[in-house]
Amino acid sequence: MRALALKRHRRTAPFVLILVLLVGLTMAAYATQSRPAEGAISTANAIGEGQKLFAANCASCHGIGAQGQTGVAPSLVGVGAAAVDFQVGTGRMPLQASGPQAIVKDVQFNATQIAQLAAYVASLGPGPAVPDAEAVDPALGDPARGMELFRANCAMCHGSVGGGGALTQGKYAPSLWGTTPTHIYEAMLVGPQSMPVFNDANITPEDKRDIIAYLDEQRGAAAGGLKLGTIGPVAEGLWAWLLGMGIIVGFTVWIGVRSS
Amino acid sequence: MSDVKAAPPVTGAKHAAGGTANYLDERTSIGAFTKFIARKVFPDHWSFMLGEIALYSFVVLLLSGVILTAFFVPSIEPVVYDGSLATMQGIEMSKAFESTLRMSFEVPGGLLMRQIHHWAALIFAASILTHMARIFFTGAFRKPRELNWLVGFTLMILSLAAGFTGYSLPDDVLSGNGLRIIDGVIRSMPILGSYISYGLFGGEFPGEDLIPRLFTAHVLLVPALILGLIALHLFLVFLQKHTQYPGGGRTDKNVVGFPLFPVYTAKAGGFFFVVFGVIALLGATLQINPVWNYGPYDPSIISAGTQPDWYMLFIDGALRIMPGNLEYVIGGYTLSLNILIPGVVVPGLFFGALALYPWIEAWATGDRGERHILDRPRNAPVRTALGVAAITFYVVLVLEGSNDIVANLFRLSINDLTIMFRIAVFVLPVLAFILTKRIAMGLQRKDRELVLHGHETGRIVRFDDGEYIEVHEPLNDQERWVRVSYTALKPREPAPELNVHGVRRKGYRWDRFKAALSRFYFEDRVEPVTPAELEEAQDHRAPVAESEAPRPEVEKSTTS
Numbered sequence: 148m149r150a151l152a153l154k155r156h157r158r159t160a161p162f163v164l165i166l167v168l169l170v171g172l173t174m175a176a177y178a179t180q181s182r183p184a185e186g187a188i189s190t191a192n193a194i195g196e197g198q199k200l201f202a203a204n205c206a207s208c209h210g211i212g213a214q215g216q217t218g219v220a221p222s223l224v225g226v227g228a229a230a231v232d233f234q235v236g237t238g239r240m241p242l243q244a245s246g247p248q249a250i251v252k253d254v255q256f257n258a259t260q261i262a263q264l265a266a267y268v269a270s271l272g273p274g275p276a277v278p279d280a281e282a283v284d285p286a287l288g289d290p291a292r293g294m295e296l297f298r299a300n301c302a303m304c305h306g307s308v309g310g311g312g313a314l315t316q317g318k319y320a321p322s323l324w325g326t327t328p329t330h331i332y333e334a335m336l337v338g339p340q341s342m343p344v345f346n347d348a349n350i351t352p353e354d355k356r357d358i359i360a361y362l363d364e365q366r367g368a369a370a371g372g373l374k375l376g377t378i379g380p381v382a383e384g385l386w387a388w389l390l391g392m393g394i395i396v397g398f399t400v401w402i403g404v405r406s407s
Numbered sequence: 408m409s410d411v412k413a414a415p416p417v418t419g420a421k422h423a424a425g426g427t428a429n430y431l432d433e434r435t436s437i438g439a440f441t442k443f444i445a446r447k448v449f450p451d452h453w454s455f456m457l458g459e460i461a462l463y464s465f466v467v468l469l470l471s472g473v474i475l476t477a478f479f480v481p482s483i484e485p486v487v488y489d490g491s492l493a494t495m496q497g498i499e500m501s502k503a504f505e506s507t508l509r510m511s512f513e514v515p516g517g518l519l520m521r522q523i524h525h526w527a528a529l530i531f532a533a534s535i536l537t538h539m540a541r542i543f544f545t546g547a548f549r550k551p552r553e554l555n556w557l558v559g560f561t562l563m564i565l566s567l568a569a570g571f572t573g574y575s576l577p578d579d580v581l582s583g584n585g586l587r588i589i590d591g592v593i594r595s596m597p598i599l600g601s602y603i604s605y606g607l608f609g610g611e612f613p614g615e616d617l618i619p620r621l622f623t624a625h626v627l628l629v630p631a632l633i634l635g636l637i638a639l640h641l642f643l644v645f646l647q648k649h650t651q652y653p654g655g656g657r658t659d660k661n662v663v664g665f666p667l668f669p670v671y672t673a674k675a676g677g678f679f680f681v682v683f684g685v686i687a688l689l690g691a692t693l694q695i696n697p698v699w700n701y702g703p704y705d706p707s708i709i710s711a712g713t714q715p716d717w718y719m720l721f722i723d724g725a726l727r728i729m730p731g732n733l734e735y736v737i738g739g740y741t742l743s744l745n746i747l748i749p750g751v752v753v754p755g756l757f758f759g760a761l762a763l764y765p766w767i768e769a770w771a772t773g774d775r776g777e778r779h780i781l782d783r784p785r786n787a788p789v790r791t792a793l794g795v796a797a798i799t800f801y802v803v804l805v806l807e808g809s810n811d812i813v814a815n816l817f818r819l820s821i822n823d824l825t826i827m828f829r830i831a832v833f834v835l836p837v838l839a840f841i842l843t844k845r846i847a848m849g850l851q852r853k854d855r856e857l858v859l860h861g862h863e864t865g866r867i868v869r870f871d872d873g874e875y876i877e878v879h880e881p882l883n884d885q886e887r888w889v890r891v892s893y894t895a896l897k898p899r900e901p902a903p904e905l906n907v908h909g910v911r912r913k914g915y916r917w918d919r920f921k922a923a924l925s926r927f928y929f930e931d932r933v934e935p936v937t938p939a940e941l942e943e944a945q946d947h948r949a950p951v952a953e954s955e956a957p958r959p960e961v962e963k964s965t966t967s
Binding site: 290293294370 | 451453456457460493495496497498511512518525526529530533534537580581674677678681682685686689691692693694695696697699700701702705707708709711713714715716717718720808810811812814815818819820821822823
């Protein structure tokens with residue numbers, strides 16, 4: 148759809164170029180976050196370093212052995228490396244403040260440190276691992292199947308194309324447009340915050356990649372002009388009144404003034 | 408006919424135009440009619456053009472709609488998509504949805520036409536409400552225009568029908584969900600509901616008949632009704648003449664303004680292109696109803712941010728604001744008050760009151776005369792306050808209808824938001840009523856003050872005994888006229904309860920109700936300045952200037 152949209156929007160080339168640039172930057176950011184090669188750091192060493200990082204940054208809530216504290220933080224035994232990579236890699240953890248749900252902020256650790264933390268938590272008990280690059284490559288997925296899967300499983304919270312939506316009591320399903328494919332995959336795998344777990348029996352790894360391919364289609368320029376947040380008719384109605392009626396009524400006043 | 412020889416030589420174009428006109432006139436006598444129309448006088452004010460926006464956006468709707476019908480297939484028959492859209496490849500969908508995608512992505516200019524059509528629909532509904540608000544707040548619905556108010560009201564309802572049938576046509580998830588909600592509202596009606604629903608949908612929802620039926624309603628039935636009623640609406644405007652704002656020389660028996668030709672033909676013609684241009688601009692730059700995002704309709708699917716177009720949002724809001732526990736099963740039949748009240752009763756009462764408003768107010772005023780001079784909104788404080796209260800009520804429902812969007816945008820709790828709106832929907836209209844009435848009466852008092860004391864000039868004068876006064880400049884005649892020419896109606900007294908025979912009169916209760924209504928409207932009022940008061944005020948000012956005239960002015964300073 149991106150290619151299609153580009154074709155339709157030759158006149159808005161600068162705008163499209165900026166969007167393409169943004170997509171490029173997102174991809175570049177993703178590339179720089181790519182996981183260190185297997186074996187680049189020895190596993191034992193990583194676990195040791197991870198434990199130190201954990202004790203310094205996470206243990207005050209999750210406990211020194213990551214066993215959790217009732218009413219404060221959950222146990223991390225068995226959550227796997229994927230959970231750590233998602234929570235820390237998107238900046239949700241360490242938690243900034245307690246509230247309806249953990250908010251996304253600047254990522255606090257570099258890729259190596261995140262990998263070390265993940266290795267440590269993964270060593271506490273078996274859990275889902277961080278997916279490899281092929282498992283999350285949108286080019287390998289089928290966006291049409293992803294559309295069907297997304298609509299049936301995700302759209303009720305994240306909106307029809309992943310723009311995000313409200314949940315109960317101040318919780319919310321975030322927009323997925325800025326989320327890296329790896330993090331989308333991990334979120335499905337581990338079910339962070341209010342999100343249910345979509346394990347591999349429920350949504351197979353191929354399905355997950357199709358969903359990622361569908362979401363990838365939503366990035367960049369859209370057919371028909373500015374997307375208005377893609378949150379549906381409310382935004383359209385707002386702009387119809389503000390912009391449409393605003394300009395036209397402005398003209399009536401102008402025409403009226405010129406006569407009298 | 409001897410004039411023809413004397414006529415000056417004319418250019419070819421003029422000759423052709425004149426010849427055609429003459430040809431027509433000799434066969435239809437249309438000349439006199441054209442002259443009558445062309446010389447018809449209309450008063451001038453920007454707010455008189457709001458209805459024109461509706462008219463012109465309707466023209467845009469017709470033009471773009473004709474193009475869309477050339478490509479739309481109103482059929483529920485399933486096909487497998489094989490177009491240019493990656494996210495829909497190989498998906499089974501109805502022909503209605505497939506043809507919508509095709510006209511959006513494969514027909515050149517098709518998406519632009521769809522977007523222009525949809526934006527025009529939003530502007531159409533918005534301009535009708537704005538126009539209606541202007542009519543309401545200026546009292547333009549009073550005798551003899553009550554019937555035209557009803558025609559306009561019906562047009563407003565038809566605009567909702569036109570919009571909703573169009574919104575439902577593409578057979579995408581959003582429109583299907585909207586139809587399902589309407590289906591639920593229809594079914595909530597006791598006894599009749601399920602029969603109406605089965606009749607409309609041709610069986611169990613969604614059925615296979617609905618899209619063709621909606622298509623007929625959308626391209627034939629509703630537009631034909633709208634077109635006919637627009638003709639009637641405009642005919643009545645011509646017949647009853649346009650209302651005008653108060654001003655010197657304007658009475659209930661004349662119309663002060665410019666002739667239709669050339670002034671208004673030029674203005675209106677230009678304004679059509681302004682409206683068309685703005686709608687085209689919106690259609691070309693802002694995406695609207697991207698059905699390919701929602702996907703083909705499937706009853707099992709719902710997404711966050713599922714809302715109707717804005718003009719139906721208040722019904723969605725009423726449904727969302729209603730506590731859900733008012734469903735009763737009586738003798739095996741379900742009575743869903745949680746749907747019936749917000750979906751049928753509240754809109755029914757709201758629209759009913761709106762339709763009947765001219766008569767409701769006439770009960771209070773007891774006015775039987777024709778009113779061609781508009782009220783300034785401040786001079787009808789209770790009407791203005793009622794209008795603002797109704798708008799407030801409507802806006803609260805619209806906001807509640809968007810509660811998930813509002814909650815997500817401002818990171819609020821959707822539950823708390825709904826509780827707040829449940830309180831607001833009762834409290835805010837009352838508050839708006841009280842505030843608006845106070846403000847309107849305050850403005851009336853300001854007008855009185857201004858008429859009695861004149862404009863502040865900013866010129867401070869000091870007399871030689873040290874007294875400072877600011878020189879006030881009296882209003883000119885036009886300014887004064889606008890501020891004093893209204894009548895502040897007094898509450899009506901009901902006729903006596905007993906007639907001459909000492910028997911209780913028939914219709915006394917009805918009279919008493921009308922008197923109570925009248926008290927509600929006119930108990931608090933600000934009387935316009937009377938000539939006597941004005942004279943007194945001027946006399947009062949005169950001695951300062953005259954009796955102590957010997958005091959020479961020693962200093963003048965201009966501060967503004």
